[in-house]
Amino acid sequence: MNSILVAPAIMVGIGLFFGTILAIAQRFLKVDEDPRIEKTNELLPGTNCGACGQPGCLPFAEKLVAGEVEPSQCTVSTADAIEEIAEYLQVDAGSQEKLVARLRCGGGRLQANQIAEYQGFEGCRAAALVSGGGKGCAWGCLGLADCERACTFDAIHMNANGLPQVDTEKCTACPDCQAACPRDLFELVPLSQNLYVQCNIPLAGEAATQLCRVACDACGRCAADASPGLITMEDNLPVIDYSSGGEPRPDAVFRCPTRAIVWLEREQFQDQASRKAGTA
């Protein structure tokens, strides 16, 4: 017998052996996956941004099919896409309030005092490690665009005043900018909440206003004028409790001596001072 045939024969034998095992396994160990999961996954945007609270689009699709979440919890999809998913799965689309990222700081180049000049790698985290950057305020925006680079949806752009401008249309409220900011300044806030505190300084009085012209000096006027329970002072900063039942009014903005509290209809930094910086 030709010994050259021995090797192919063994290989064919092994192949047949494992093939049989695989065939048996296919028959008895089969896992049935709901075909709707794949289809739903295709209808989702596929950005894997994590804004819905799931690790990615596929796990979200699985939960959708299981009925644990509502299609509208995907903040990235358009209204039409959400409707399509709801129709396909025969469920209610649900209503989800649109969240946007808001910056808890209004101290741009024009407002915050500079105590030093930072030269080095252009990045907020890098600057924060070198004596806290050039701004005197140790809690405010560093203005070196770590969030702009982190944003997957092109929703954040630095404005001329050196503050990140969040495009409320494009923002999907994924947490990327929150993770990128070394000062933890981004908050995900419902777009319908107009009254917003644009400051993060835990100091009071002159100590705060020395650092920045739009710092909250913890005077407490906004809290005193608002309906009871709506605004409380915590750690020298006003905290707005939208669930308290009181109606937030734009009056608080006019009572604020430093304009640390603002009334936002859409984007931040639309006031006169910021616009002036834009033209300069």
Added chain:
Amino acid sequence: MRAFRFLRRNFEHGVHPAHHKKQTQDLPIQRVPFGRQFIMPLGQHIGVPSRAVVADGEPVERGQLIAEPGGFVSTALHSPVKGIVKKVGDFRGVDGRFAPAVAIEADPFATQEVDPDAAPDWRSLSLEAFIEAVQMAGIVGMGGAAFPSHVKLSVPDGVRIRHLLINGAECEPYLTTDHRLMVERPEALLEGAEILRQKLGAEETVIGIEANKPDAIETISRHLSPDQPVRIVKLKVKYPQGAEKMMIKSVFNTEVPAGRLPRDVEVNVNNVGTVVAIADYFLRGMPLIERVVTVAGPGVTYPANLIVPLGTSVRDVVRFCGGLKPGTREIIMGGPMMGRPVASLDVPVLKGCSGILVFTEEQTARRKEFPCIRCGRCLEACPYFLNPSRLARLSKARMFDEMKAYNVFDCVECGCCTFACPSNIPIVQLIRTAKDDLKNRKESDG
């Protein structure tokens, strides 16, 4: 090869920055007059911040305990002056952030003396009591890192320390504090070394000094007594010779593996300043309330080596040295390779502050950054055998998790790679940024 070991008092890699020590190396140590206000941050050492034990308005004596250790890796703090506690609150620290500190207003009419018998007799103390005494004296590594000394001295059971290594390399350019201490206070250095050696049960004391300090080597040799097992080792002038692991490699030709400590090779390393501080406490009763600081650099009017009470503002120190020259752009606390720029003149001098260096436009102008040309000079410079160029590229791409595979946490941020880079890439800053990102993320996850 063993016969030629004496020729190789050296470690692999490293760089050769110009030393710039001429400005202050022959200036005797002077004492800075006491200022008005002193700020003692509670977290001026590595580890857990201390806990304040004084309240606003309380009178304090010089050397009185004002904060107790907040944990094991933490030390005590003492008042640097006789005066009144003005405020226990948040003050700006060297890192630009506001952190808890004790502000003390000095009594301008006090003699500012320290009770010389405040310390316990070190001979009668057990090792545990001795280590606790070191902690309560607030003694930390004075080379710059401010790592609590008692943690270093606490050796687990079964580990023996055979060699006490005293680090007198002072490889950072400009700094001359350890150099002047060795020249001016060799007795204190040898006393402190003997206390440590006896308490640790080490066989010998080795003092490692870089070859550019011949006067220090000569002075210490003159003060050696034959019954004290002390050996002086002359080291090659090279940066970072003063890094613990590099020095062990140079002196004993032993490598401390990554992630291990000097005690794993039976060595305990202490800085010259730390050893003098130990002698000052146990023999003269003074806890760590002042330190020697080199004020140098082209931007300062009168460079000097100064004894500065801790908590003195950089402003007061610079004013004593005749102020800043016009054109000053940057003040660095520590050495130029590893020190940190200060964002405000009001920040206080800390336990780990070995120098205040003042630079002008000429030294600080940011050079234009070019792309990495893969020349490999950073690899040749890195004393820890890392790949800085790869780490920098990953950091720029924000691929921080991948950097862990390249042992980013073994980096000690010595700055050799940035110094060697011909493309002026801020490699260390990129690595530091990545480490910060990884550490903060770890905290938020856990």
